[in-house]
Amino acid sequence: MxxxxxxxxxxxxxxxxxxxxxxxxxxxxxxxxxxxxxxxxxxxxxxxxxxxxxxxxxxxxxxxxxxxxxxxxxxxxxxxxxxxxxxxxxxxxxxxxxxxxxxxxxxxxxxxxxxxxxxxxxxxxxxxxxxxxxxxxxxxxxxxxxxxxxxxYPTAQPTVAAPTVPPAQRGVVTVFGDAVIDHIYRVDDFPTPASPASGRFTDRPGGKGLNRAVAAARLGINVHLVCAVGGDEYGRRIHEFLEAQRVHLDLVKMVPSAPSLVTAVVLAPNGEFQMISCRDTRMQLQEEDLHRPELRAALESSDVVILTFEQPPAVIEQVLSTVSQLHPKPTVIVCPSPSMVAPQGLYQYLGTVDYLVGTTTELAALLPDAFAASADDVVRLLRRLGIGSVCTVENFRCVVASDTVNTIVDHFPHVLRAAVGAAAAFTGALAYRLVNSRTALTADDYVWAAAAMILTQHLGTFATTVPGIEEIDRIVDLFAPPS
Structure with a gap:
């Protein structure tokens, strides 16, 4: 030195x-x-x-x-x-x-x-x-x-290891999405004009991209997160958190002189939550970021690519276009957002999407101009646009529709109505089964991924509630339906 x-x-x-x-x-x-x-x-x-x-x-x-x-x-x-x-x-x-x-x-x-x-x-x-x-x-x-x-050094490669996962099973996942600081307000009930809420405040790293990256890394997968953070104390906290969770940092873009993104999460005792996301164009990925040789190398080595719809449509389209041209093409998991604007330009790339994971509201937001009488209609329309499998995930319940599997996973008992990070745990577990499966996914794989959501009910920090392999196995065994 x-x-x-x-x-x-x-x-x-x-x-x-x-x-x-x-x-x-x-x-x-x-x-x-x-x-x-x-x-x-x-x-x-x-x-x-x-x-x-x-x-x-x-x-x-x-x-x-x-x-x-x-x-x-x-x-x-x-x-x-x-x-x-x-x-x-x-x-x-x-x-x-x-x-x-x-x-x-x-x-x-x-x-x-x-x-x-x-x-x-x-x-x-x-x-x-x-x-x-x-x-x-x-x-x-x-x-x-x-x-x-x-x-x-932000682009240094930390060693990724998980004692419970043999090296032969470990794969590579690249996640595109946001990394933010969640401002969490735990309240007795949601505030109304006539009844202000009182509660407690804490903050922690979060975001759709970060949570899914951490969920996959906890299962022993080599994970690259593609995102942007600010050059402030929050940005350094996010960086340190990702490093501690063994997520690769080589594709984390640091934007100087810009504040990191903050999301307000109002959390009720039953697990339900409401969110306010703050956007800043300086904290979005740009198309030129997608041409970095490090990113190309990560994509070419990836078994799975997870894409959240938190970035500009042009960036999302470019990611899907790039991935579609890779040989072999990695499996693509897309997690949409209800705030997505004018997604019609993405329809030409939906044939690249192998798995679409979202709530009923998030899935419906992909079809703003289409008439759909029910959630099932939404799923059928999305699959008609070329998507391989659609997973409707909310309230610890999973409904799967694909060419090979049509199943409902709803047998895990839960004490809360919802939990922050449950969908991220499901996506991380789904990526793990994809990385380690030698054949097409079966209903058992979706059961395993759904079991990962149950452990997020502890309502602690996401780093402490996101499950490992043995914990998910235990939940599956504990609540296996009688034969």
């Missing part, structure tokens, strides 16, 4: 860090070029080690504290603000060729830059001398620590 810190500090002189500087500097750059995260990035992208250094440093810098991030950005001339047209600061001076001028510009715009990072109040504005000595040393120490420790 000391060697990396010293090298970065020396490279900050003059015009800062660049590929050209690394290739032609009189300073020996081996301490950076030989970092594990740099070599992995170069291998994944097929680029040079010098290009990988710049990309890795720019990305890792986003995970520093706001003040350290600003100092590193100016010192190394990383240009993290260049794509922001609304900053309102002098970027030419902040990224000048001379380090001294960059330091002066940073101190002069200290308050404004911190405000753009939602730091209020900002730390006391330092003198250039204090910036040059104590503050830069501390910031370079923090950056070097993240670079030297594999776990500090």
């Amino acid at each position: 000391a060697a990396v810190r010293s090298l970065l500090a020396r490279l900050s002189k003059y015009s800062g860090l660049s590929e050209e500087r690394l290739r032609h500097t009189e300073i020996e750059p081996a301490a950076l070029l030989e970092l594990l995260v740099v070599r992995r990035h170069a291998e994944r992208t097929g680029g040079s080690a010098e290009a990988a250094v710049l990309a890795v440093v720019r990305e890792v810098a986003q995970w520093l504290t706001p003040t350290d991030r600003l100092i590193i950005d100016a010192a190394l001339c990383l240009g993290l603000w260049r794509d922001r047209s609304d900053v309102g600061v002098d970027l030419e001076r902040l990224y000048a060729d001379n380090l001294g001028e960059r330091r002066e510009a940073l101190t002069e715009q200290w308050i404004a830059l911190h405000a753009h990072l939602d730091v209020d109040p900002a730390p006391e504005t330092p003198t250039v001398k204090r910036l040059r000595t104590a503050l830069e040393h501390a910031a370079f120490t923090a950056l070097a620590g993240l670079l030297a420790a594999e776990s500090g």
